Amino acid sequence: MNRFPNLAITSADIRKPESFYTILPGVSRSRIQSRYRVGALTCVEKGSLQAVAAFRPRSGTRSWEISHLYATLDSEDTLIALLEQAAAVSANGGAERVFLRVEADGDIIPTARRAGFFPCYLETLYRGQTAVAKSRRGLFDTDAHSMIRGPEHDHALFRLYNETTPVKVRQLVGMTLDQWKDSRERSIGRRIERVVEVDGNVRSWLATSTRSGVGRIDVVPHPDYAALTPDLIDYALRSLSNSRSVVALVPDYVPLLGSHLEERGFRPEGEYAALVKSTARMARQPVAARTSLVAE
Numbered sequence: 001m002n003r004f005p006n007l008a009i010t011s012a013d014i015r016k017p018e019s020f021y022t023i024l025p026g027v028s029r030s031r032i033q034s035r036y037r038v039g040a041l042t043c044v045e046k047g048s049l050q051a052v053a054a055f056r057p058r059s060g061t062r063s064w065e066i067s068h069l070y071a072t073l074d075s076e077d078t079l080i081a082l083l084e085q086a087a088a089v090s091a092n093g094g095a096e097r098v099f100l101r102v103e104a105d106g107d108i109i110p111t112a113r114r115a116g117f118f119p120c121y122l123e124t125l126y127r128g129q130t131a132v133a134k135s136r137r138g139l140f141d142t143d144a145h146s147m148i149r150g151p152e153h154d155h156a157l158f159r160l161y162n163e164t165t166p167v168k169v170r171q172l173v174g175m176t177l178d179q180w181k182d183s184r185e186r187s188i189g190r191r192i193e194r195v196v197e198v199d200g201n202v203r204s205w206l207a208t209s210t211r212s213g214v215g216r217i218d219v220v221p222h223p224d225y226a227a228l229t230p231d232l233i234d235y236a237l238r239s240l241s242n243s244r245s246v247v248a249l250v251p252d253y254v255p256l257l258g259s260h261l262e263e264r265g266f267r268p269e270g271e272y273a274a275l276v277k278s279t280a281r282m283a284r285q286p287v288a289a290r291t292s293l294v295a296e
Contacts, residue, residue, distance in 0.1 A: 008066045058185055065185070097280075099274065104272055124270070129265060130238070153195050156201070157220075188209075204228045206220075217240070247269075
């Protein structure tokens with residue numbers, strides 16, 4: 001199946017890409033599985049498999065993502081039809097939006113735009129080592145307090161999201177608390193989340209996770225409290241000291257985060273584009289039953 005590159009990238013794939021054979025059992029059934037939790041569509045022409053799309057909810061049913069897209073760009077119209085039908089079936093499962101992450105310079109972007117996916121933001125993947133934490137002192141100063149994130153922090157984190165994310169991005173990702181929560185990507189592996197409060201208000205959020213020996217850092221720093229960011233990164237690196245390497249996916253609207261990582265020896269490894277397709281109207285329309293795109 002080497003002729004089928006995976007054109008879609010999820011946050012889990014940046015550490016351990018899944019092969020075509022990982023999703024093959026689900027794809028072979030070519031149907032939406034129990035309660036619309038996983039979907040797979042195949043395109044077959046003249047008895048030959050041409051493309052495969054797998055899609056699933058993120059953290060809730062309002063937001064889905066194309067998790068796998070195995071295809072070539074030889075037949076653009078076929079690929080557009082596959083993406084459109086994947087979005088339609090996702091909408092039937094409750095999706096208001098469908099996400100697609102691809103390489104920033106990928107030839108798939110014009111095709112995805114023709115299928116209704118709109119560019120949302122760019123991301124840079126950084127990779128480094130845990131041994132480069134610069135600070136050896138305690139976490140933060142006496143005015144900042146770190147604690148494990150709990151459900152009681154949802155509203156405060158939503159406010160932080162609104163304060164740190166451009167409105168054009170929020171319009172695509174989610175404008176309400178429920179939309180934002182559903183749009184968060186699934187976490188895979190052991191994950192720990194912390195919030196940092198200053199004067200009783202959440203001013204930063206940090207998540208660390210490990211999978212297959214590779215650590216990951218996610219940081220949302222408040223622009224007015226940027227001085228907290230270096231301590232957050234150093235804390236994360238120390239907590240991931242048993243990892244072989246560490247990655248971080250940095251959106252283009254948080255450039256200072258990348259600078260702090262580079263100061264600690266991290267280097268850019270790739271650039272990705274996040275695209276979103278609105279499916280709110282599609283959800284009110286019936287999805288056509290099996291079409292020629294879906295292999296039976």
